[in-house]
Amino acid sequence: MYFFEWGAWEASLIPEEERKKDARTQKLRKKICTYESDEEEGMAAAKLRASETPKSRGPVYVFNNRILEIRSGMFEEKRGLISIVSATIIFLIINGFIGITAGTIWTTDYYYSEGAIATGYLWMAIGLTILTLPTTWFYLKYCLRFTRLEMFTSRHLLIRFNRITQQVYLHRPSYCGGIVTLPWEGVTSSGSADKYAVAGGIGVPLALCWSPPFTGTLRTEVAWVGKSANHQGEIRDEWEFIRRFMDEGPEGLPRPRITSHFPWPWQAFTPQFEGVTHYFRNASKLIKVGLVLISPAFLIIGTGHWLSLLLCWKPRWPKIIRQAGMPGKPVPPLTTLADYPPHIQQRLRENAHLWAVRPGQRPEKKPRKVSRIRKADPKPS
Template sequence: MYIGEFLLWFGNSIKASSRKKMKMGYFNGDMMLSEVEKDYTKQSVSNNPRPIGPYYAYNDRYLEIRGGMFENFRGIITWISLSIFLLVGYFSFSFLRIFYYLLYPQYYPFSIGFSFYLGLIFFFFVSAVMIYLLIRYFRYVYRLELFTIRHIRVRFNRVTQQVYIQRPKYCGGTVVFKWQHIMPANFGETGSDMGGTNMVNLLSFHPYKTGFPVAHSVGIGKNTYCAQDYKDEWEFIRRYMEYGPDNLAKPRLSTHLPLPLHGLGGHIKPMLKTVKNAKSVLVTMMMLPVFVILLPLYTAGYFISECLCWQPRWPKVIRQAGKAGKPTPKETQLSDYPPAVQQAILDSRLEWGVRDDQTGKLVDYGNS
C-alpha cells in the first residue's frame, strides 16, 4: 500500500492552483539548525545491531531492504478494487449478453420484447459511465496496490556511499541521495520515541543537506511496536555503510516473488497486540471471531496484490554502481522532473524552513 508515499509526494508536488481549489494550505516543517547540520551516520545509537528486514540483497557492495509504509494494511484496497472491477464486469457482460440476444434472436426459444431494448440501453449507459470513472479517477486508487511496483526497495551502496530509493513515479520515482545526508526520523533529535505506534523505520533527506527543494522520506523494514527495533536496525545499516559487513550478522534474504504467507506477519502482529491489550477475557473472546475472519482476508488480499504487481529492475547505472570503472549515479536534482512538477516543488519549498537554535529566526540556506 503506497498511500503514505503518495500523500508525501502529493503534498510536495501539487500545483499551487490545484492546492487553492482544494483549499489545501502549506504545512510548517521547520527544524532546528543543530538537527539538520548533524551527521547522523557517525553516531552509534545501539549496542545490538540487528538485520530485522526483510532484506533482498546483502554483499560487500550493497544491501537492499524493503521500503514502504503501511504494508501491514496492504490488501484492503485490493479487495475494494476487485469488488469494483467485478461490478463493472457484471454490467459490461450483461450489456454484451443482451446485445447478443438481439443480434441472433433465432437461436433462443423466447421472444425479444421491449424490455430487452430497455435493458440494453440501461446496461450500456451504466457500464460506459463506470468504465469511464474507473479509467479517469479510480486508477489513482487501485494503483496504490495493484498494477504497480510490487515493493518499494531501498539500496544502500557502501562503495559509492549513496542511497537509492525505488518508488512508483506517482510517489516521486527512483531517487539518489548521499549516505551522509540521511536522517533517522523515529528517534533521536529528529523524532520522538515511536514505540507502540506500529510504524516502520522512517528515514528522511532534508533539503538543507541535499539541496533538493523539499524533503524526501521513506519507511524501511517491518512494522514494530518496539522503539529499540528502530535503533537496532538503523545501527545495523549504519555500521554496514561505515565499516562494511564484517562483524555483522548476515540477514536472511527474502524473495521478490509473491508468496501466500508474506502478508501474514504484518497482519497478525497488530491483531495479537490488540488481544494482548484487551481489558478482559470477554472482550478477547468477542474479538477472536473477527480476527479469524479478517486475517485470511488480509493475507489473501496481500498475496493477490503481489501477484498483480511486478518488480522492475534498477536502472543500469544503479545496478553497476560501485563496480570498478563504472560511473557513480548522479544525485537527484530538480531538473529530473517535468517543468510543471518542478514549479510545484518550488512552490512547496518554503515548508522546509530551518531555524537558528539561539535566535529562533529562519536561516537562509538557499531554499527561500
C-alpha cells in the same frame, strides 16, 4: 500500500491557492519547521552507535559486500483494503460489459432466426450500457489512481544502500516521486536517539530523512524502512545494522534472512501482525477473545494483500543503479530538480519554502504565563 508516499508527493506539488484554503495545514507547517541546529544535531546523532545488538528484521532482498536492499514504505500491513474494493468494482464492470455483449448477440441472433426483436434481451443490453459506461468512466477518471496504490504497479517500495558509492536509492512509482538517488551523508534517523523516535517506535517502521540541502530537489525526502516495530529498541537495532553496513562494512553483522520477490501467500498474511505482537502478548484475556472473534477480518485483508501482490510486478532498478559500485562502472548521479518534467520543477520551486531549513538555532521556548483571576473576597455578613 503507497498512500503515505503518494500523499507526501502530492503535498509537494499542491498549488498555493489550494494550500491557503487549508488553515489547519498552514498552522502545522509553522510548528514543524526545521532549523540548521536541528539538522546538525540529527546528523551528528546518526554517526554514533545506537545499539549493541544490530539486527535487521527485514524483509531483506539483497545483502552482500556492496549493497543492502530492504523493503520500504509505510502501512504495508494495511495493504489489501483498496485491493478488495478495486477488485469488486472491476469485477462488476467486466460483468457489465459481458452482459452488454451477450444481450447484443442474443438480440441479433433472435432477430435473424425469428424475424422479430427480443425486447427482453434488448432492454437488458440497454440497461447494462446505461449503468456500465458511466461507472467505467467515473472509475477510470477518479478511482484508478487509488487502485494503483496497491495494484498494477511495483510489488514493493524498495530502499537500496550502496556502501561502495555511499549512496542510497529509493525505488518508488512515478506518482510517488519516482526513483531517487540520495547521498548517505546528510541522513538523519528515527533510530539514532530516543528524541527522534516516531510514536515511541510502536507500530511504525524506521524513518530516514534527508533535508533539501542534501536532496537536490527542494523538498524533504523520507523513507520508511523495514517492518513496523513493537518498541523503540527494534528501531535502534534496525538503524544500527544499516549504519554499520554503510560506515564499517558487513563484517561482524548477523546475516539477515533473504526474502524472495515471489508473492508467496505468507508474505501477504504475516504483515497484518507487524508492530502489534508485543500488544497481543500482553493483552488481557478479554481482548484476546475479541481478537479471535475479529480474526476473519485479518483473513479478508490478508487475501486482498495477496491479490495486490499477484497483480503487481517485481520492481526493477535502472542499469546504472544495478551496476553501481562494480569495478569500472559509473557512479549514478544524485537526483536533482532537472530530472523532473518542467511542470513538476515549477511546482517544486513554488513550494520550496515549505521544506526549507531555517538558518541558525531554534529559538528557546518562552515559558507560558499562566494568569489566574483572583477570586473576590467574600463580603462580610
